[in-house]
Each structure stands twice: as structure tokens, then as C-alpha cells.
Amino acid sequence: MGPARILIVDDEPQIRKFLRVALGAHSFEVIEAQNGREGVQTAALKEPDLVILDLGLPDMDGKDVIARLREWSSVPVLVLSVRDGEEEKVAALDAGANDYVVKPFGIPEFLARVRVLLRPVRRGGEESAEIVIGELKLDLARHGVALGTEPLRLTPKEFELLAYLMRNAGRILTHRQILTSVWGPANAEDVQYLRVFVGRLRQKLGDDPASPRYILNEPGVGYRFLRPEE
Structure with a gap:
């Protein structure tokens, strides 16, 4: 190549x-x-x-x-x-x-x-059954998530949100894009609802919003899931 x-x-x-x-x-x-x-x-x-x-x-x-x-x-x-x-x-x-x-x-x-x-x-654009970013591993086939050696317990919607963020790691995603993709077009304006779910994910990931390792807030715009080099 x-x-x-x-x-x-x-x-x-x-x-x-x-x-x-x-x-x-x-x-x-x-x-x-x-x-x-x-x-x-x-x-x-x-x-x-x-x-x-x-x-x-x-x-x-x-x-x-x-x-x-x-x-x-x-x-x-x-x-x-x-x-x-x-x-x-x-x-x-x-x-x-x-x-x-x-x-x-x-x-x-x-x-x-x-x-x-x-x-x-x-x-090459082919998606693996696993997405690994830093210490975080998401298994799409088994709907499992692990941080290092510790498994994380996520609700189905939390898993779907995390999978969407990780699939688009490094990309700024607007509130509307996330809400439409994860919850559907009828929920495209429910920004506060999204903030609640992001807050839950951060808590389970041990991710400090003031110094994030994974989920970065883009004020007024949306979120970016960070890669290690960012």
C-alpha cells in the first residue's frame, strides 16, 4: 500500500x-x-x-x-x-x-x-468483531466490554452508545448525529437525555470529564471518543 x-x-x-x-x-x-x-x-x-x-x-x-x-x-x-x-x-x-x-x-x-x-x-474499511482503544475492549459479537482485565456491566443502550462512539473514534460527533443513530430521528433533540447516558458511561469507565481519557466533550457541538495519540 x-x-x-x-x-x-x-x-x-x-x-x-x-x-x-x-x-x-x-x-x-x-x-x-x-x-x-x-x-x-x-x-x-x-x-x-x-x-x-x-x-x-x-x-x-x-x-x-x-x-x-x-x-x-x-x-x-x-x-x-x-x-x-x-x-x-x-x-x-x-x-x-x-x-x-x-x-x-x-x-x-x-x-x-x-x-x-x-x-x-x-x-481497508473492514470492521472487526472487536474494537480495542487503549485499555478498553468492546466485543460486538458477545456484547461484552472490558477495561483492562475488568469486565464492565453496561445496559443495552449504554453498550450501543459506546459502540457508536468507538466505531467513530477520533471523529467529532454532533448531539444530533449520536441521538439519531442510537435512539432514532424522533429523539434527535434530546440533548439532556444524551448527557445523562454519557455521564453514566464516564462513571463506569472511570473517565474524568475534566481530564478525559476516552470521551471528550466538544462544547455546544457533541462528543469525540479519543484515541491514545490524541
Whole structure:
């Protein structure tokens, strides 16, 4: 398997150059597009493993680019944007983005996010019967969970929530995405209900919200299940 191919969609040449140098230094193959239309076309022709996308494009909003991509592709999308409002983040993630980083950003964090999003792609996309993250092991076939050598007792809905979070580890998930996937569309607005279940999971995992090992709160947006390198 060759180097991961990353498509940068940004209308600022200096940003593309900065990202190209940073990614190239870590042996990624980089391709570029300077507007939304070109980005969609390049994604279709070049089949990148990851798309890095600015929202403020000259011809179309980045959220529309995501929507176009999601019509036919599940390629991970990492948004880089100066827009730091919660509503903007939620809208981009609900449109289908996998992660959201606000400009300016640090290269170590950016590269960590890239590695996390590429991991399932480079693995080949096949889901194992077990998901292991750090000391936490989730057995999908037996509906079992263990933290180190200690089994955890979860309710069926707690297990379903944990499985959804772990399947999407490293990705910011909005409240609506989690509620819709785990409880169904009728419960898409029950944010307080979700907070109660997350609180129960944290308690059983021994996860301190102030210094989380597993479940990170993204204020006003949702949650991210952390991988060890994050």
C-alpha cells in the first residue's frame, strides 16, 4: 500500500503550500484544488484517502462541497476554517464532515487529526468483531466490554452508545448525529437525555470529564471518543 493521498481544497495559495510542505514531510501524497467545483471533480478523478477542506471558497460554501461529496463518497473530510462558531461547526459536521479544526492551528495537532481519520481507510474499511482503544475492549459479537482485565456491566443502550462512539473514534460527533443513530430521528433533540447516558458511561469507565481519557466533550457541538495519540 502506497502513501495516503490527501486532497487540499483551499483558495489561498499560501495555505495550500503550508499544508503541502507539512504533509509532504510526513510522506503523504498531496493533490490540490482552489475552489469547490474543482475540489469535487478532483475527488472523483483522483479518489483521495482524505479531503482537507476550507469552508470559505470563492464559488461555493464548503458545506455544499461536503454535501456533494456525500452523494457518492464516504471519504473522510477534515474542515479547516477561521469560522469558530458552534453553529458553523455543527452545520459542517451534520453535513458530513468528520472533523473540524479552527485556523490558526498547530501542526502536531493537525497531523494527529489526519492520522486518526486515515486509520480506518488504510486498514481497508473492514470492521472487526472487536474494537480495542487503549485499555478498553468492546466485543460486538458477545456484547461484552472490558477495561483492562475488568469486565464492565453496561445496559443495552449504554453498550450501543459506546459502540457508536468507538466505531467513530477520533471523529467529532454532533448531539444530533449520536441521538439519531442510537435512539432514532424522533429523539434527535434530546440533548439532556444524551448527557445523562454519557455521564453514566464516564462513571463506569472511570473517565474524568475534566481530564478525559476516552470521551471528550466538544462544547455546544457533541462528543469525540479519543484515541491514545490524541
